[in-house]
Structure formats: structure tokens, C-alpha cells
Amino acid sequence: MTEWWGWLASAFKVSSWRAAAIAAGGVAVFVLRSKALLPFEIPALLLTATGLATIGFGAVALFDLIAATFRGLQALAGYLREVWNVRRQRRYILRHLETLSLKEKEIFGRLLATNERSFVATETGGYANTLIAKQLVARPAQIATLLNFVYIVPEFVWRELQRRKDQFPDSDDPTDPWRVPWGV
Numbered sequence: 001m002t003e004w005w006g007w008l009a010s011a012f013k014v015s016s017w018r019a020a021a022i023a024a025g026g027v028a029v030f031v032l033r034s035k036a037l038l039p040f041e042i043p044a045l046l047l048t049a050t051g052l053a054t055i056g057f058g059a060v061a062l063f064d065l066i067a068a069t070f071r072g073l074q075a076l077a078g079y080l081r082e083v084w085n086v087r088r089q090r091r092y093i094l095r096h097l098e099t100l101s102l103k104e105k106e107i108f109g110r111l112l113a114t115n116e117r118s119f120v121a122t123e124t125g126g127y128a129n130t131l132i133a134k135q136l137v138a139r140p141a142q143i144a145t146l147l148n149f150v151y152i153v154p155e156f157v158w159r160e161l162q163r164r165k166d167q168f169p170d171s172d173d174p175t176d177p178w179r180v181p182w183g184v
Contacts, residue, residue: 016064026054113170
């Protein structure tokens with residue numbers, strides 16, 4: 001425990017569950033005594049010790065509960081912040097679909113026609129280099145040969161491309177539209 005009340009738990013050398021159980025036991029003693037359900041009388045000194053233990057262990061349990069609640073809320077806030085950032089980044093990337101050139105649309109048209117999310121190109125990406133710059137196409141780490149590198153369309157982009165399939169016609173040219181011919 002690194003919280004400021006950690007000294008309280010370390011002074012009692014008890015976990016929060018045990019502290020809660022001891023505090024509940026102390027409360028039960030006082031409730032039973034006030035209802036006159038105990039068959040014997042408890043000395044005043046023992047009642048004072050029970051009261052102090054109930055307050056002390058109850059404070060440990062309460063502070064641990066508050067700390068756990070705050071840690072849970074911080075984790076939830078971090079998760080929601082991450083989800084928000086991912087969605088914002090995806091919206092930013094998907095906005096690029098509105099501004100594609102004819103060549104970029106031809107590349108996506110070929111991929112959609114063959115139902116392939118990945119393709120092989122040179123290290124620079126060929127004509128797909130603008131798609132790579134717009135993050136509509138990505139290169140997985142260390143999947144390459146000397147002259148061929150694998151590129152893949154991220155899943156969320158692929159789903160959006162399939163929704164807009166009619167905007168990306170396939171060309172009649174049998175060559176890969178992302179490859180730059182030699183000597184050009």
C-alpha cells in the first residue's frame with residue numbers, strides 16, 4: 001500500500017478483508033448489547049477496546065474500499081480514453097477515403113475484386129505509397145523478402161471499403177495496379 005493511509009493498515013498488520021470482518025464483528029457486539037441479546041455483561045474496558053478496534057479496523061476497510069474504487073475508476077477512465085483515441089484515429093484515417101486519386105481507387109478496386117486484404121510490392125510500396133502515407137495500408141513488421149514486402153489493409157478500413165465497394169471499380173489491366181513498371 002503506497003497510499004497515505006497505508007500506515008494504518010501496516011500498524012494493524014491486517015488485510016482489508018480481515019479489517020472489514022473485525023469491524024463487522026465489533027458492530028455486531030454493540031448491536032447485540034444494545035438489544036440486550038447477550039446473556040452476559042461485558043466489562044467497560046473490553047467495550048472501549050472493542051469500540052476502538054471497530055473504528056480502527058473499519059477505517060482501514062473503508063480507506064481500502066475507497067482506494068479500490070478510485071483505482072477501478074482510473075482503470076475505467078484509461079480504458080475509455082484509449083477507446084476514444086482509437087475511434088478518433090480511425091475516423092481521421094477513414095476521412096482519407098473521400099480524397100483518393102484514381103490510381104488509389106484502382107488499387108482498392110483490384111483488392112476488393114480479388115477479395116484480398118494484402119498484396120506484395122517493393123519496399124517503397126510502388127503506387128500504393130500514398131495509401132501507406134494515409135495509413136489506409138500498413139506494412140506488418142519483418143514480413144519481406146529482398147524485393148517483395150507484404151502490405152495489408154487494416155480490418156476497419158477493409159470493412160469500410162466493402163461497404164463502399166461500388167466506388168472502387170476493378171480495371172481490365174492484368175498487371176497489379178500498385179506495381180511501378182521498370183523504366184518508368
